[in-house]
Amino acid sequence: xxxxxxxxxxxxxxxxxxxxxxxxxxxxxxxxxxxxxxxxxxxxxxxxxxxxxxxxxxxxxxxxxxxxxxxxxxxxxxxxxxxxxxxxxxxxxxxxxxxxxxxxxxxxxxxxxxxxx
Numbered sequence: 153x154x155x156x157x158x159x160x161x162x163x164x165x166x167x168x169x170x171x172x173x174x175x176x177x178x179x180x181x182x183x184x185x186x187x188x189x190x191x192x193x194x195x196x197x198x199x200x201x202x203x204x205x206x207x208x209x210x211x212x213x214x215x216x217x218x219x220x221x222x223x224x225x226x227x228x229x230x231x232x233x234x235x236x237x238x239x240x241x242x243x244x245x246x247x248x249x250x251x252x253x254x255x256x257x258x259x260x261x262x263x264x265x266x267x268x269x
Contacts, residue, residue, distance in 0.1 A: 154181030154196075166196050174198050242266065 154164045164174045164181055179198040186195055246262045249255065257265075 162198075164196055164198060166199060168195075168199075172199060174202070 154162050156162050160177055162174075162176050162179065162181055164172075164176065166172045166174075174196070176198050179196075179201070182197045183194045184197050184200055185192050186200065242263060243259070245266075246259055249262065250257075
């Protein structure tokens with residue numbers, strides 16, 4: 153089930169194990185057939201693309217969690233700034249370093265090398 157407003161934003165509701173609600177301006181409400189072990193099922197295209205690309209975010213968040221620089225007692229806006237600058241920048245530079253040099257070092261070793269440098 154989907155509805156569109158005057159600005160081209162779609163609201164989609166789809167029932168999987170639970171209700172899935174999505175807001176999108178990129179996708180039109182299109183159903184796609186997907187092969188699963190249990191057979192073929194029909195899903196909205198927006199759900200399929202979300203699941204395809206969310207794994208990169210999950211990996212990045214997982215890598216940032218190993219060595220968090222956040223501390224208790226710090227105001228929320230300072231935590232956000234620290235997380236954006238330190239956490240995201242280090243993970244992004246780590247991925248860039250791996251892509252350019254083909255050096256498969258761990259994120260912890262990469263952080264140590266950054267500190268030494």
